[in-house]
Amino acid sequence: MNLPQRIDAFVKLGDFLSQFAQDNFIKKEHIPHNDLFFDGFKHQINLANEHNGWFTKENIVYALxxxxxxxxxxxxxxxxLKYHFNNESPKKVAIIMAGNIPLVGFHDFVSVLISGHDVMVKQSSNDKQLLPFLAKYLEFVEPGFKGKISFTEEKLENFDAVIATGSDNTARYFEYYFKGKPSIIRKNRNSVAVLTGNETEEELKELSNDIFRYYGLGCRNVSKIFIPKDYDFNQFFQAMYDWNPIINEAKYANNYDYNKAVYLMSEFDILENGFLMIKEDTNYGSPIATVFYEYYDSIEDLKNKLENDKEDLQCVVSKNVTSNEIPFGQTQNPQLWDYADNVDTIEFLLTI
Known part of the structure; x- marks a missing residue:
């Protein structure tokens, strides 16, 4: 199986997923093996939602x-385009996936297979329904993938390299356990936005998507904003308002109530609008239903801080502030070449 064949298989997978890319699933005529897989994948989406309340249909559809x-x-x-592929000696690459948002480990899965390697997947217990089904579809559209994809719930054995995603605590364990293997070990990262007070209403509404999509559970969700000293929070809260139905989701509401109670009992100063709290805090990672904020004196000082803290940051959302900024509303729409933690996964896979 050569590279064009692998590319063609993933293009067909993309076509298959396009049927589930809107609320009303639409079965298309030209999709290979659709009679076998269309209804089955609808069932897997329902199972994913039943198994994990954070995986609403809306969020799964957004990911798909x-x-x-x-x-x-x-x-x-x-x-x-920029890589040189050599398929003469495929390796077995283990992937330990997180489970915070739907298909969060899918990029690693695609990268390993598109590079010509075999993949062994250890899924999170929170996200076990979707990927095995899509792997089976891949094997049908390209039989060359048969025998190259495996899933395990046991201790990882007989692999050549590993890509593992987890918390800072699990990363220390991964680094010790996999110290003899080529590896990419991902730790906690958070995303921030830099506001100047000159943002349009539309830009702030786009920022609300960066904050609330997937309930804020992703590392690409904005969990903190940096603001000038005289910032007017009214315009910020007004732009957040379209997301107010989120408080009707039980799991989100429970977290909102719990965190609000903790803040009030601790006598922290917070501002809130009934479904979002903002709290002044120097940390990057905020709890669900909370966004931290921090004042800055000058853009130059802030740019230096963000550069010094870049190992803690996944995305910086801003407009004409930093060189690697992401536009408002785009954190959850990464391109294939936007690598997590800025580590080039394909380059890694071509050197093992």
Missing amino acids: NGWSNSLTKNNIEKWL
């Missing part, structure tokens, strides 16, 4: 829409 848009022939070829 992103992947259907990414897995096009043009996008994949643009992504891979």
Whole structure:
């Protein structure tokens, strides 16, 4: 199985996912093996939601829409253009996946297979329904993948390299346990936004998507804002308002109530609007239903701080502030070449 065959298989997978990229699933005529897989994947989406209350249909559909848009022939070829592939000695790469948002480990999965390697997946217990089904679809559209994809719940054994994603605590364990293997070990990272007070209403509404999408559970969700001393929070809260129905989601509401009670009992100063709290705090990672804020004196000082703390940051959302900034509203729409932690996964896979 050569690279064009692998690319073609993932393009077909993207076409398959396009049927589930909107609330009303639409079965298309030209999709290979659709009679076998369309209804089955609808069932897996329902199972994922039943198993994990954070995986609402809306959030699963959002994730699938992103992947259907990414897995096009043009996008994949643009992504891979700069690399030189050598398929003479495929390795077995283990992936330990997180489970905070739907298909959060899918990029690693795609990267390993598109590079010509075999993959052994250890899934999170929170996200076990979707990926095995999509792997089976891949094997049908490209039989060359048969025998190259495996899933395990046991101790990882007989692998050549590993990609592991977890917390700072689990990362220390991973670094020790996998110290004899080529590895990418990902730790906690958070995303921030830099506001100047000159943002338009539309830009702040886009920022609300960066904050609330996936209930704020992703490392690409904005968990903290940096603001000038005289910042007017009224415009910020007004722009957040379209997300107010989120408080009707039981799991989110429980976290909101709990964190609010903790803040009040601790006599912390908070501002809140009934579904979001903001709290002045120097930390980057905020609890669910909370966004931290920190004042800055000058943009230059802030840029230096962000540079010094870059190992803690996944995304910086701003407009004409930093060189590597992400536009408002785009944190949850990464391109294939936007690597987690800025570690080039394909480059790693081509050197093991």
